[in-house]
Amino acid sequence: MPMPRALGEREIIEIIWKQLDKMPKMPIAFGDDISACQIESGKLALLKTDMLVGKTDIPRGMSLWQAARKAVVMNVSDFAAKGAQPRAVLVSLGLPRGMTRKDVEEIGKGLDAGAREYGAYIIGGDTGETSDLVISVSLFGLGRRGELMLRSGAKPGDLVAVTGLFGKTSAGLKILLHHMKVETAVRERLVESVLLPRARLKEGTALCGTGAVTSSIDSSDGLAWSLHEVAKMSRVGFFIDHIPVDENAARFAEMNGLDVAELTLYGGEEYELVVTVRPALWMKAQEAVEKAGGCLFGIGRVTGEQKVVLRFNGEEQVVEARGYEHFAI
């Protein structure tokens, strides 16, 4: 008998969703980066949960402190994409047998670092025994209906922008997992992007305050996937004419004979924001991000036809709806 095809992450989420009674008038659509529950007229509780799993999310070379911090940061990134400040963090911790006191201390310190870096506090949690290390993080924050940046809302003619350059984590992972080579200085930057990811929370809240943004998503599943998700939820398309390649990633691609566009579009765990901006408010958006200490790079524009097209080296190509797949050791 043939083996049944393994279910993908998004397929599993869709199957689960189909079994559920739906909360009436959900303030944020299912499938957006975070969830919400109305507290009172206009006021929302914002909630997010995601787990980090040892065998797929902790590459060789990442310490327990870094892994624990990352478990928080990857959740903060989803709040950042909505322009929302996380306030409280809960952690459900599955530990393999044989963890020492020092290991657990390291995890505690990493969790705290991830929360405090973004102005949140860890206020509770629980622990149990698992085969893999599992760090399930939940965030809570407050927001107002109509003031969050959602995945839906992009309009043809809007500008598309990102808060940082791509390809770094993809290259960094290849260095850590497959021992690919590059000069030491370049290597360090690329590896650091994997081990010490940063969420664009200041950029996200600053952008949200401008009213310039029509849609937003984080790029943890890769730039191509993020664009396709916004395309689906906003019923638009994208024309990308400026590919945001990080220079170190480009150097890495060159040295290892890799395709720069592939590295930039289909890598993952790159916690940048991908936003669409009203053209008339572009300068306002850019200034807000710069004032927050970040950068906003224009990469193209929103189109009416639901597909993603890239113009690169003078040629046009269709960007596939292909996401980053977690590695398994």
Added chain:
Amino acid sequence: MPMPRALGEREIIEIIWKQLDKMPKMPIAFGDDISACQIESGKLALLKTDMLVGKTDIPRGMSLWQAARKAVVMNVSDFAAKGAQPRAVLVSLGLPRGMTRKDVEEIGKGLDAGAREYGAYIIGGDTGETSDLVISVSLFGLGRRGELMLRSGAKPGDLVAVTGLFGKTSAGLKILLHHMKVETAVRERLVESVLLPRARLKEGTALCGTGAVTSSIDSSDGLAWSLHEVAKMSRVGFFIDHIPVDENAARFAEMNGLDVAELTLYGGEEYELVVTVRPALWMKAQEAVEKAGGCLFGIGRVTGEQKVVLRFNGEEQVVEARGYEHFAI
């Protein structure tokens, strides 16, 4: 070299807690059944997270539907103990490779059943690949400062009560795991208590409304453990003169030559509430629970000396601070 002693669940939580920056003015002390974060003057966001892990929390004979439902119910029980209504549920799901569409559907239906039974909705979540099945559930609800039942607050002279009888799940687990014997009718009830646990949410919210309760905890780690936790956080002791044994559990103990007190005090995953009640308001508390469709059984009283004493069969014995340990297959 001798193997280092394995860290216990509570030890791990304490080590983590020591590494954390503390949120100023936490409305609910760390270590209570749930956590809270102030929204505005007096108004609290209530939060809870706990994970169910295949190898320690899903006994043989429990279906995926039942396991998923239980993952929600065990979290609802902690809300029940505080007298709080959960409103929204998030689920972080770790699935072993090889799960079929039917398996995932069953999990989705079980999660939904657990939430809807208690008036909550599942509004979001995420999934990843793990070696064990891991179902990490987070609950959100609203409450008001000063209106929740905490673990602290019991006063000498208060009455101690429970919302149900004990020993059932402990006996049920022995039947499922060790094939211990008992008559079919008795067996069914004992096994059902393991496979279909119920949270005392109606009882908890009814009790909370009376103002009669001075402290409250759920009994998921066993009756003895719960009493010791309240003793620690309220700086009191207990004198238990009526041991709340379920009749089916008593029959099971008799048939298998087991100690009834042991079964009642140190079993776990029995989601009853253990509360202390102002003596002058006892009738009010009892009536409120009965009106909600439940029962309140007096089992003893609060004392000034921080220890737990049981009078059983005419003899007094000290109840140990021993909790339920999760089984491992």
